[in-house]
Amino acid sequence: EVQLVESGGGLVQPGRSLRLSCTASGFTFGDYxxxxxxxxxxxxxxxxxLIRSKPSGGTTEYAASVKGRFTISRDxxxxxxxxxxxxxKTEDTAVxxxxxxxxxxxxxxxxxxxxxSS
Amino acid sequence: xxxxxxTPLSSxxxxxxxxxxxxxxxxxxxxxxxxxxxxxxxxxxGQPPRLLIYKISNRFSGVPDRFSGSGAGTDxxxxxxxxxxxxxGVYYCMQVTQFPFTFGPGTKVDIK
Numbered sequence: 001e002v003q004l005v006e007s008g009g010g011l012v013q014p015g016r017s018l019r020l021s022c023t024a025s026g027f028t029f030g031d032y033x034x035x036x037x038x039x040x041x042x043x044x045x046x047x048x049x050l051i052r053s054k055p056s057g058g059t060t061e062y063a064a065s066v067k068g069r070f071t072i073s074r075d076x077x078x079x080x081x082x083x084x085x086x087x088x089k090t091e092d093t094a095v096x097x098x099x100x101x102x103x104x105x106x107x108x109x110x111x112x113x114x115x116x117s118s
Numbered sequence: 119x120x121x122x123x124x125t126p127l128s129s130x131x132x133x134x135x136x137x138x139x140x141x142x143x144x145x146x147x148x149x150x151x152x153x154x155x156x157x158x159x160x161x162x163x164g165q166p167p168r169l170l171i172y173k174i175s176n177r178f179s180g181v182p183d184r185f186s187g188s189g190a191g192t193d194x195x196x197x198x199x200x201x202x203x204x205x206x207g208v209y210y211c212m213q214v215t216q217f218p219f220t221f222g223p224g225t226k227v228d229i230k
Contacts, residue, residue, distance in 0.1 A: 035219070037167075045159075045167060045210055047219035063218045097166055103155050103214055104172035106179075111166055 002026040002107045004098050009112030012088055020083040020112055022098030029079035030054060033101035036072060036083045038094035039111075046094075050101065051081060066092075088116045120145050120213055124222035130230045137198040139225045141211035146191050148215070155215040158187055158196045161224075162207040170209075171196065203229065 008020040022034065033056065036048040049062040051072040060072050071084040081098055093116045099105040121144040131137045139158075147154045158171040169178045171187035174194060184199040198205055206229060211222040 044208075044224045045161075045212070045221045047221070050217075050219075061217050099167075101214070103153070104157060104169065104176075104178070105159075105212075105214070106169045106172070108166045108168070 002100075004100070004107055004109035006096060006098055006109040006112040009096065009114045011115045011117065013118050014088060014090055014116055016088055017084070017086045018088065018114060020085070020096055020114070022081040022083070022109060024079040024081070024100070027100070029074075030076040034072070034074060034081040035099050035101050035105060036081075037097045037099060037108075038092075038114075039097070040091075040094045043094075048083070048096070052102070056102075085114070088114075090116050092116050119218055120147070120216055120220050122211055122213060122220050122222040124209075124211060124225050126225060127223060128226045128228075130228055131198075131201045132230050133203065134200050137201050137205075137227060139196045139209055139211075139227075141189075141194040141196070141222050143192045143194075143213055145216070147213050148191065154190065155213060156187075156189070156194050157212045157214065158185075159210045159212060160205075160207050161210065162204075165207075167210065198227075201227070201229070 003025045005023045012018050033052045035050040049072050051060050069087045073082045095111040097111045099108045123142050125140045159167040161167045175187040186197050208224040210224050
């Protein structure tokens with residue numbers, strides 16, 4: 001059974017950093033691109049960024065709103081994708097989801113809530 | 119960026135009756151590989167998104183056949199043939215043809 005479990009969320013002050021994890025199981029993690037998405041309270045869905053599979057280069061893409069502040073990485077040996085979030089802003093407050101790609105985001109985790117507030 | 123719009127934004131439906139949601143993109147969603155990467159997701163209250171349809175019309179595993187997708191280019195439609203109580207939620211179209219991936223604003227489906 002495919003499972004994605006996000007963790008690492010919490011309350012953080014503006015300007016600080018946080019690292020989220022997405023732990024995968026039930027499939028060959030290294031074969032898939034992984035994306036992060038987010039949903040601010042009461043709002044719609046927003047794509048945050050993607051990391052390609054190693055066979056596809058392992059490169060990353062980011063939304064303009066997070067480029068230069070957020071970094072996605074992966075550890076295929078442990079089936080974990082990471083979202084390193086630096087210089088956090090109040091507008092980054094959201095539930096963060098991971099999902100596997102590249103073209104049909106078929107499984108989603110339950111999400112982890114990040115609250116950026118002083 | 120490709121902007122996705124949806125109509126209606128709210129759809130009160132009678133149980134057992136059909137529902138239809140339209141999604142339009144500001145650019146063609148046909149990828150250079152010939153595929154059109156338009157998906158539909160359902161988000162029930164308090165739940166994560168769930169994939170219903172990918173590549174316009176392909177139902178994901180376990181999705182009831184009352185859900186169907188159609189369209190081409192820049193105009194797409196999700197249809198629910200007979201709405202059931204469990205279909206209440208917000209429906210999003212999403213394009214993954216071009217970066218940045220973008221979503222429609224969502225259509226809230228509830229029961230009259």
